[in-house]
Structure formats: structure tokens, C-alpha cells
Amino acid sequence: MKTSVIISSLVAISLTQGWAYAQVYDLPEPGGGASITPAQVLPFDMSDVQYAGSLRLGRMSRKEEGTQYRVLLEPVARLQKMDLRMAFGKARVREAWLVTESGNRIEISKYRATGVLEASTLYSSENFSLNENIKEVQLLGEAFSDDAEIIVTAVSENVLPKLTLWKAPVEVNASATSSYEMDRSVQAQPTAVRQGNCVNGFCIGDVVIYMRNRGKLVEINRDGRVVLIQRGIRKIVKTSQLQRPLIAPYTY
Structure with missing residues (x-):
């Protein structure tokens, strides 16, 4: 009985060592295997x-x-x-x-x-x-x-x-x-003073800033308010709520 237990223990130890050797053998060599190339950062053209x-x-x-x-x-x-x-x-x-x-x-x-x-x-x-x-x-x-x-x-x-x-x-x-x-x-600043296609200095086709986002002025209402397209949405606002973009690309 003791002999059987000793033989079983030796077999288990032998298998464990073989598995460990296999794990060591399967590890990639230092410096080998796939390498990761960092993404190239392109400089911003000012x-x-x-x-x-x-x-x-x-x-x-x-x-x-x-x-x-x-x-x-x-x-x-x-x-x-x-x-x-x-x-x-x-x-x-x-x-x-x-x-x-x-x-x-x-x-x-x-x-x-x-x-x-x-x-x-x-x-x-x-x-x-x-x-x-x-x-x-x-x-x-x-x-x-x-x-x-x-x-x-x-x-x-x-x-x-x-x-x-x-x-x-x-x-x-x-x-x-x-x-x-x-x-x-x-x-x-005059209130709703219209001259041709302009009102209070803002003209149809102007690029303007409304609520910190750019939009394009497309229409002037009779009450002096203007219609602008902003992110595909039509909005009716007062010219006092508009600003002109100051940082380019510089366009009207």
C-alpha cells in the first residue's frame, strides 16, 4: 500500500515538473514576439x-x-x-x-x-x-x-x-x-434697423456665433429678428444675441 502511494506521488511530481518545463520552453525569447509601434503625432500647422x-x-x-x-x-x-x-x-x-x-x-x-x-x-x-x-x-x-x-x-x-x-x-x-x-x-447700437439684406449690421449669408456655436444667417423677419441655421436646425433669435467669429479660418 505504501509502495503504491509513493509511486503515485512520484508520477504526480514528474508530470508537474514536465508541465512547468513546457511553460518555460513556450515563453517567447526576450526581445522577440510582436512589437507595438506608437502612433505618430503630427505637428499642428499654425x-x-x-x-x-x-x-x-x-x-x-x-x-x-x-x-x-x-x-x-x-x-x-x-x-x-x-x-x-x-x-x-x-x-x-x-x-x-x-x-x-x-x-x-x-x-x-x-x-x-x-x-x-x-x-x-x-x-x-x-x-x-x-x-x-x-x-x-x-x-x-x-x-x-x-x-x-x-x-x-x-x-x-x-x-x-x-x-x-x-x-x-x-x-x-x-x-x-x-x-x-x-x-x-x-x-x-440701433434696435432692429434694417437696410437691404442687413439688420443691425448682420447680413444674410453671414457666419455668426449663437450660444457659443457657429451658424449661418439665412433670413430677416419683419420684427427685426433673424433666422439662422445651426447644426441643421432653424432658429429665430435677436441680433443682440449674436456675435461675430474672431478666430479663423476667417470668413464672412
């Missing part, structure tokens, strides 16, 4: 990013010789182009200049005698190739209606500029004075 700051130039002067308006940029920015959009009424730009951080003045050639700009007209400048930051944009403009209002937009490649408007009447070819009175009329 060359397509643009920043746009806008300002409403309201209650423009109808002075025949033109009135000079100074648009100050803070912080200074390297501009790629300028856009002018007539929100209301009619006006024209006689000339426009960029003022660099060092004080040099560079003429915006496409804004030399633009002709009469009408409501909802978008007028873009040439593309700038500048190696210096811009601190100011000077416009010599003349209104042809009492409600003339232009939206001035500066498009930058390196920073989001905040535009502040200062203005003072300046005779043509006369040197600008050193003191300027701030035009607080920029802050005044």
Missing part, C-alpha cells in the same frame, strides 16, 4: 490660423473734404489684410494708411478713392507683406447718408487685436492733431 478684430465706425461725418478716423490696435499686430463692410447707408474712403510700430506710414493702395460703398458691400484690401507690427490704421472717409456705418476689420497672423476708435476732423493734406476725442457713438 500657418492657416488667422485672427480678426472688428470695430463699428458709426455716425460718420458728411464733411465733403473727408474726416480722418484713427483705429488703434492693442496689442500691436502683424496684419495680413483689412476688410471694410458697409453696415448701413453709403460712404466712401478717400485714402487709408497703416502706421507701423516705429511710426512709418504705409498706404493701403486699394482704399485710395474707393468710390461710393453701399449697404452690405464688402471691400477687402490687398494682402500685406510686412515685417513689422501695425499699431494704427488711419482712414479718411466721407458719409453720403446720416446713418452711414462701416465695420472695420483687421486680420492678423500672430495675435487677436482689439480695435479702439478715435477720431478728429482733419482737413485734407493737413497734419493730424495730437489730441483726439473718443467716438463713443461706436457703443450705440
